[in-house]
Amino acid sequence: MTGGTGTVDEASATPEASATSRPVVARFDHVSMVFEGNTAVDDLSLDIYEGEFFSLLGPSGCGKTTSLRMLGGFEEPTRGRIFLAGKDVTFQAPYTRDVNTVFQSYALFPHLDVFENVAFGLRRRRTSKADVKRRVGEILEIVDLPNFERRRPNQLSGGQQQRVALARALVNEPSLLLLDEPMSALDAKLRRQMQVELKRIQTRVGITFLYVTHDQEEAMTMSDRLAVMRHGRIEGIGSPQEIYDSPTTEFVATFLGASNLLAGNVTGVEGSIATVTLTHGWSVRVGVGRLPEARVGTPVKVGVRPEKISLGTGAAAPGSDHNSLRGRVKVSTFTGVGNQYLVEMPWGTDVTVYAQNIGEATAPRSGEEVVLTWPIEHTFAVRPMASGSTEDETNTGDNDE
Amino acid sequence: MPAVVWLVVLFVVPLVIMLSLSLKTCNPASGACTMTWNWGELPRQVNLYRTEFFTSLEYGAAATIVDLILSFPIAYWIAFYGGRKKNFFLMMLLVPFFVSFVIRTLVWEFILSPSGFFLTFLRHAHLVSANFHVLGTGSAVIAGLAYNYLPFTALPLYVALERIDRRVLEAAYDLYASRREAFMRVILPLSVPGIFAAFLLTFIPAFGDYVNQQILGGTSSTMIGTVIQNTFLVTGDYAAGSALSVVVLVISLIGIWLYSRVLGSRSIEEYL
Numbered sequence: 001m002t003g004g005t006g007t008v009d010e011a012s013a014t015p016e017a018s019a020t021s022r023p024v025v026a027r028f029d030h031v032s033m034v035f036e037g038n039t040a041v042d043d044l045s046l047d048i049y050e051g052e053f054f055s056l057l058g059p060s061g062c063g064k065t066t067s068l069r070m071l072g073g074f075e076e077p078t079r080g081r082i083f084l085a086g087k088d089v090t091f092q093a094p095y096t097r098d099v100n101t102v103f104q105s106y107a108l109f110p111h112l113d114v115f116e117n118v119a120f121g122l123r124r125r126r127t128s129k130a131d132v133k134r135r136v137g138e139i140l141e142i143v144d145l146p147n148f149e150r151r152r153p154n155q156l157s158g159g160q161q162q163r164v165a166l167a168r169a170l171v172n173e174p175s176l177l178l179l180d181e182p183m184s185a186l187d188a189k190l191r192r193q194m195q196v197e198l199k200r201i202q203t204r205v206g207i208t209f210l211y212v213t214h215d216q217e218e219a220m221t222m223s224d225r226l227a228v229m230r231h232g233r234i235e236g237i238g239s240p241q242e243i244y245d246s247p248t249t250e251f252v253a254t255f256l257g258a259s260n261l262l263a264g265n266v267t268g269v270e271g272s273i274a275t276v277t278l279t280h281g282w283s284v285r286v287g288v289g290r291l292p293e294a295r296v297g298t299p300v301k302v303g304v305r306p307e308k309i310s311l312g313t314g315a316a317a318p319g320s321d322h323n324s325l326r327g328r329v330k331v332s333t334f335t336g337v338g339n340q341y342l343v344e345m346p347w348g349t350d351v352t353v354y355a356q357n358i359g360e361a362t363a364p365r366s367g368e369e370v371v372l373t374w375p376i377e378h379t380f381a382v383r384p385m386a387s388g389s390t391e392d393e394t395n396t397g398d399n400d401e
Numbered sequence: 402m403p404a405v406v407w408l409v410v411l412f413v414v415p416l417v418i419m420l421s422l423s424l425k426t427c428n429p430a431s432g433a434c435t436m437t438w439n440w441g442e443l444p445r446q447v448n449l450y451r452t453e454f455f456t457s458l459e460y461g462a463a464a465t466i467v468d469l470i471l472s473f474p475i476a477y478w479i480a481f482y483g484g485r486k487k488n489f490f491l492m493m494l495l496v497p498f499f500v501s502f503v504i505r506t507l508v509w510e511f512i513l514s515p516s517g518f519f520l521t522f523l524r525h526a527h528l529v530s531a532n533f534h535v536l537g538t539g540s541a542v543i544a545g546l547a548y549n550y551l552p553f554t555a556l557p558l559y560v561a562l563e564r565i566d567r568r569v570l571e572a573a574y575d576l577y578a579s580r581r582e583a584f585m586r587v588i589l590p591l592s593v594p595g596i597f598a599a600f601l602l603t604f605i606p607a608f609g610d611y612v613n614q615q616i617l618g619g620t621s622s623t624m625i626g627t628v629i630q631n632t633f634l635v636t637g638d639y640a641a642g643s644a645l646s647v648v649v650l651v652i653s654l655i656g657i658w659l660y661s662r663v664l665g666s667r668s669i670e671e672y673l
Contacts, residue, residue, distance in 0.1 A: 104568075107571065109573075
């Protein structure tokens with residue numbers, strides 16, 4: 001769960017605001033997919049813009065892979081339309097579509113060597129021999145596998161196989177590249193390496209990437225934009241920073257990074273600031289724009305990310321632009337880069353706090369009374385999720401680290 | 402260790418006995434054999450029964466090819482479209498083979514006999530002439546061989562097709578291959594080891610078979626299996642019979658050697 005803070009800054013550095021002015025490469029138009037009575041994808045509408053690295057993020061069974069497979073032509077939607085470059089391709093066979101896929105298990109042709117694997121698509125398109133040779137050579141250079149032409153897939157490591165799968169798809173210069181959890185078979189270290197590599201390759205070739213993953217860190221690190229999916233629907237969409245800082249649903253707040261969520265009701269709205277009284281009488285303030293509904297009486301959960309909270313030991317009075325709560329440190333864990341605290345609120349709820357290890361002399365110890373303060377601007381509010389349905393799903397997000 | 406004992410008792414010992422017998426000289430009347438290092442017996446038998454060897458090769462190959470053509474669609478369909486009933490369909494393929502080999506062949510003799518319902522029907526429908534017959538021809542032998550050895554072809558083909566990763570097929574479609582191209586470029590090449598294994602598993606027993614020829618072939622043309630059987634059991638010349646068996650064994654080994662040269666010896670084990 002420590003991936004959150006470090007990756008946000010990297011993501012915010014990539015320009016993405018201009019995405020909406022670019023042409024649409026792929027469009028889901030009210031697409032639903034019902035499979036044996038289960039709704040895998042539920043009324044999905046989504047535009048993917050040219051040149052962007054877009055991720056579909058969600059737990060297993062959320063419909064992300066089904067959505068990708070419908071773009072690839074391997075599944076037909078039950079309802080709705082799918083467009084590629086403005087053309088309706090809903091019922092077109094995969095081999096007629098200008099997209100290529102990097103499969104989860106790579107699905108390399110075991111009877112062909114690396115060169116022939118990569119050349120497969122070019123040969124089906126009757127590319128001239130000289131062109132095939134040149135383009136395969138170029139792409140193997142880009143994925144850093146020169147001199148591997150005559151190897152068989154079973155003579156390659158997992159990481160190398162993945163590069164071949166990537167090269168095999170990219171060499172065709174599709175208008176859209178679909179990647180179906182391509183890193184899931186790699187170990188953690190290699191995965192991190194390939195994330196950087198994949199981003200580099202995407203920037204270099206300029207092809208639109210649609211990336212499907214259940215790993216929130218992976219999605220945040222690489223994406224220009226991402227959509228969080230659950231139960232076949234999109235729960236949140238935007239740049240990684242937007243989604244991380246301003247989650248719009250409880251699910252997004254807990255699936256993407258860690259969140260402290262406190263249940264309460266809106267009890268007052270003054271100008272741009274609303275007051276939320278927590279279930280046990282304490283209150284916090286939140287920007288009106290962050291509320292799902294700016295009406296007194298609305299039940300909400302107010303949230304704050306663990307790294308946004310600072311801990312004080314004295315009776316520090318918070319400024320007018322800060323929220324403040326009191327609690328007692330229950331568990332204090334030193335993690336090297338910082339300390340992780342579990343602070344128990346007077347009413348029994350635990351709040352997680354991350355403090356960076358920047359050489360401060362006294363870290364609060366277990367049992368100590370502390371004051372938690374954080375800026376109002378870092379406070380968000382979401383509509384409470386229907387009870388009982390959160391646990392299993394939110395955990396899957398955390399386990400991927 | 403027990404495995405080694407089994408191998409020696411059941412495999413090495415009989416093989417050594419057969420090889421040494423082929424070099425002895427036997428007295429058919431008394432059945433006594435003496436070692437004479439008679440190397441000349443092998444080429445002599447090959448020369449003597451050249452026609453029968455070629456007939457066996459021809460019938461065996463024809464039956465194997467018929468089986469490959471018949472089995473491929475069956476195996477393909479079960480592997481790709483069998484769904485949850487795959488095992489049921491494979492069972493269906495095998496059920497007839499729970500009946501004894503000889504009885505099954507005898508039933509075919511009954512079905513194909515001139516007074517059998519099949520030919521009677523064809524004659525009444527005026528599809529064949531009055532003196533048309535199937536029994537006693539090479540075609541009947543090939544048909545019998547093809548029928549009896551069909552599972553030996555279908556099962557290795559099924560195994561080969563079944564293990565083709567469906568995602569590899571999707572990858573082919575993704576890379577602009579039409580259904581026909583995907584079949585020719587991916588499915589067929591990936592099933593080559595299975596085709597080869599099926600060929601060996603069918604051809605080797607069909608080549609040495611004598612039951613089908615004796616029951617369905619009549620006196621038309623003799624296969625080497627029949628010659629070996631007669632040499633052993635009618636003539637009682639064990640040396641000549643062993644020499645002929647060694648030749649059949651060598652021909653089979655050449656096939657297996659070719660297979661392992663082309664596809665590697667590991668894939669033989671996988672299909673047997």
